[in-house]
Amino acid sequence: MIETILFFVLAATSLAGAITVIAARNPVHSAMGLLGTLFSLAVIYVVNLAHLVAAVQVIVYAGAVMTLFLFVIMLIGVDKAEERDETLPYQRQLVIGLAVITCGLAIALATGSGFRWTPAAPAAAQAPNGTIENVAEPLFGEWLLAFEATALLLTIAAAGAIALAYFRRGAPEEVAE
Amino acid sequence: MMTLAQLGSDVSWMAIAPELVLALGAALVLLIDVQFKPKTGGSLAWTTGFVLAAAFGFALAQWLRLADIPISERFPFGRMVIVDGTGLLARFVLLVVTGLAVATGWRLFERLGRRRAEALALILLSAAGFQLMAVSVHLVMMFMGLEVGSIALYVLAGITRERADSDEAAMKYFLLGSVASAVFIYGVALTFAGTGSLNILEQNQFLTQNILLAPGVLLVGLALCIIGLTFKVSAAPFHAWAPDVYQGAPAGLVGYMAAAAKVGAFIALWRLVDLGFPTMRASWAPVVAGIAALSMVVGAVLAAVQSDVRRMLAYSGVAHAGFILTGLLSGIDGIRGVWFYLAVYTLQLVGAFGVVAAVTGASTSRSAISDFAGLGRRQPVLAVVFSTLLLGMAGLPLTSGFIAKFGVFQDAWQAGFEWLVIVAVLASVIAFFFYLRVIVTMFMEEPSGDDHASVGVVARWVLALVAIVTVVLGILPAPLLELAGDAVAR
């Protein structure tokens, strides 16, 4: 029962956050909406026994990523309201059409499967307890290679950020021929 | 508690040696740049070449002793990757393509100044990513490979950041690409929910042993995975980014960007649909066929109305993605035709963009067809090379492109997709004309304006070699076909 109540509360807050992201005029508000969704999800993770995921969600997402977002918002000075009216022709109508179709599809799928999206699940499946140990074991065992691949990703992120956004003092800026 | 010994239980460094070499090479390139601050790119060029050769050597070594590797050692790293001929062939193609791209686009790296180290490192890392993608049989691993490869490409598209076009290309590529990645990983999550596994082989096992009453969610997941991958190969209707990115990105890198993503994504797509979901063939085959048909028609028709060579090549790439998808439809044997097509097409693509870079400049974004007028007189070698490559892409008999097209069409015909083959032939006919238009412009029209065309010695030889290979493989395709056949057998 508690979980049911929690679910509806958290679903409401996360959806509210998500709608804020796409509806708010001010980018800072959007960021706050996203933050709300991220926190809601962190709680949902706890409810689902994904403790480590929840912790990382708060630390990495809410902490690091959102800070980065806000920082860039401030940096490029777009913390001002955006025009609401759609400038692209037909864009709004098309999006509404697509949204309707998406809703229809989602409803058809959800009801069609009776909210049971995991036909492979054994009947007596125990929710895995996402403690640090339980997560770390596969992470550094079976998933070792994928874990190593994250190193490549981070190297790319670093090198890429330098290549795109680091402007060396005195370096020639014109490469066009 | 886990111990180090357990951790290394099925670690096989040899299985991912080419990727390790590339990653270390990328680090080396960055370190050399930081430590020695070289004024010219010579040392970095040598390092890159050496790294690529070493990676190729490791792949080759593994290929040679592939038959001796028992089945138990074919799935190292917790069954995340597979050691098989197809994966090794994908590496061969990727490494060759990377080498060719660097060689033909070297003028760009010279102009990039200190940023050339980052560019080279990114190329090496992205090659490693696409290679991992091509060998993974685990969907999250595949996603990691895809991201490693793609994120590097986003940066490369914008590496000439002083040009507004380059930035625009990077932004478009990044936005649409990350949406496509999200779609892909969402598809992965849904197939995970549907099958209880992230491993392609286990998913197939589950599906052959169970009959799903309501596979709706699983089908959505599979569809999203396929979409995510077809986005990377620029198949219609997920192609919109390709022309803009190919035009905006620096010419010296476009060949690599187009070719590498295609190799990784096509091999991954093949593994997904033919190794993971053969049981759902009736569901995905019509969709893939539809995407293929749309790609061929849209690509050919839109390429015909372009006035920019790079946009034309981009749209023709859309059509080629359709052709290759055609070959994917014929089940597990189709990989032979797909691989052959990929190998010859990516080679031609890199060569063609190499010529474009030589003619219009390695870092520019515009390359109007009229810039090529009179090239036959100004730079006869380049003109002949370009013509050969274009004819190869058009699929003229006696070029490798013909054999490739023939192979995939035949496969599709035998798989019962006759209508698709007819569409494909029509698209090829349309394609022929726009390729021909460029050739006619090069040889029949008077040069207009100034002549910027210049090409380095290495690039000239490399380009000539690619053209020669295109012709030789058209006359003597048997060795390469055999190699592809071997790969399937191994």
Added chain:
Amino acid sequence: MIELLPLVIALPLAGAVFLHFFGRRIGEPASGWIATLAIGAAFVVGLVNAVPAFTGELHHAEHVAIWDWMPAIGASLEIQWDALSVLMTLVVTGVGTLIHVFAIGYMHGDPRFSRFFTYLNLFAASMLTLVLAGNFAMLFMGWELVGLCSYLLISFWYTKPSAAAAGKKAFVVNRIGDFGFMVALMLIFLNFGTLSYGGVFERAGEVLTTGTAVAIGLLLLVGAAGKSAQVPLYVWLPDAMEGPTPVSALIHAATMVTAGVYVVSRAAAIFELAPAAGYAVATVGAVTALWAATIAIGQSDIKKVLAYSTVSQLGYMFLAAGLGGYVAAVFHLMTHAFFKALLFLGSGSVIHGMADEQDMRKMGGLRKHMPTTAATMGVATLAIAGIPPLAGFWSKDEILGVAFEGGTYGQVLWVVGLITAMLTAFYMTRQWVMVFMGEPRWDDGVHPHESPRVMTIPLVILAVLSVVGGLVNTPFRLGLEHFLHPAFEGIDLAHPSEEMSVFAILAAVSVLAGVAGIAVGYLVYNRPPARWTKFQEGFGGLWTAWEQAYRVDDIYGATIVKPGKRLADAAAFKFDLPVIDGLVNGAGWLVRTVGSKLRVVQTGLVRNYGVLFVAGVLAAVIWMVVAGGGV
């Protein structure tokens, strides 16, 4: 030794290449001897490798891969060495060698002597490619090359307008047949997914429906009719006599024209599934046999007689093959190669001795001046007339025997064949008598003389073969049948009746027909020309029709060529420009219009692309879910 087989093709090819570059420098007769050596060596290689076939050790087709071009579709250079290709190779190289030798004498003094031998060698290489092919792709390659070479050879004296025209005609008519052949190959490929003989013939039964098999069979027949000069595509062969006589002997007796028979025999497995196509082949063959035989009667040009005779005899082979008598067809192909080559070469010897005179009405009494030629041609005449125990008797009788056993329809064809046999005996005797007997009717200044040794020795060898060549397959000893059996494994071969009484009666009837023909021919034509005219007038308009070859060329000219030409003209100026151009332009316009409309979608705005992307996602997802029955 089987690895050496590619040499059979390579040697003549090398000869051709060598002579192409150095022939002029070497000059005559050395270049002729080099060419002869090349094909002779090919013969030796073939013969050495044929030993297992003779000893019965070649049970299955052996394959020698030269070059795997596209193994996936069975298109590679690959030799199939089985009884059928053994026989064809030996005939082509053996008879070919003799013809080469003869040509050294015949072409003496020709300014393009070495060029001639270049072509001859190239032709031989092409023909060997055709018969040695292990798949349809290589067969087709040989098929086309043979056509090309024959064009070069027929119009060898290209300064003569008639020679150039004849070459062109051969080319065009052959093209019509080739088109059918090509479509047949496409059908084969689409049905089997491969072009290799093994992949096609072994699976023919399970892959082909009767309808498809009939379609393929009929298309193959069209191709074969073009190459083997069958009704209605035979018209090129008589004209092709414009070429030098050794060319006629090589192309029109021993090699190229037999390609059609060879292909039909090769594709026996397909024809077996399509009896209707087989009957079509037999009918075409019978009609051709009779049709051409009647025309041959009315000819007065020594080579034209032989040309129509060849067409007629090829019809014989088709008749047998169509009824399933592949062994009989191939047998006749072989014996015919001997005696027809002999006849052509003999006529060449006569023409040579008569200073290029070809009109038989201006010959006569030559036997005293050209004894060897006369004797050898006499042997050949008897052989083709079917007089026992010469070669023609046995093979012709086997064909007639097959026909007789082929049910009611077969017996109708048997009657046709018998009439043809009689006519053949008649016109061949007529020819020999007109040329060698009676009083000289030469033009002034002609001094007939026997040809040099280099020409007569091949004649003698061929004469010997014409005598004994038939003994390889007699009802008493079925040597050839056993020899060829492995190549027709699983094929229901048609045989003549095995009962000796039936054989004896049939043989007696056909010998009687032959003797009757000979007798009439001798009695009528061994008299002064005035009597011939009287005899000929007895046939009324019919003789004129024969003399003019039923004016088929004129009919074709009026009904096909001229309207065709007019159509082509009209097409070029009325149809081509507005319609074809219009179509092309229209298609181009369509592509451009659609393209520029579609281009609008590519606005350059990411959010528009996003809409396209999401729409694509939704479409694909919904399609997939619906197709998979997910909802």
Added chain:
Amino acid sequence: MTVTPGWYMTLAAVLFAIGLLGILVRRNALIMFMCVELMLNAVNLTFVAAGRALGLIDGQVSVFFVLVVAAAEVVIGLAIIVAVFRQRSSASVDELSGLSG
């Protein structure tokens, strides 16, 4: 009324759809990135819920990788925004239409 993992996955689907449609309606590149983050978070929720239903820890492990990818994408994405901003002084993607056709 017990909450099943299916509920969470439905919630995730809705979040994913909101993110996907957000890309189409917002023209500020930064907010479009946020929408991508939203989509990736929906994926994470799906992974966690599915892992719970299946009794597999793999779902939670996968989340880490999506997270790393998200972080890397943010870094590169923001770098691209900065580069674009230096050229055009605007983060609106509607102004990026130099390449078209």
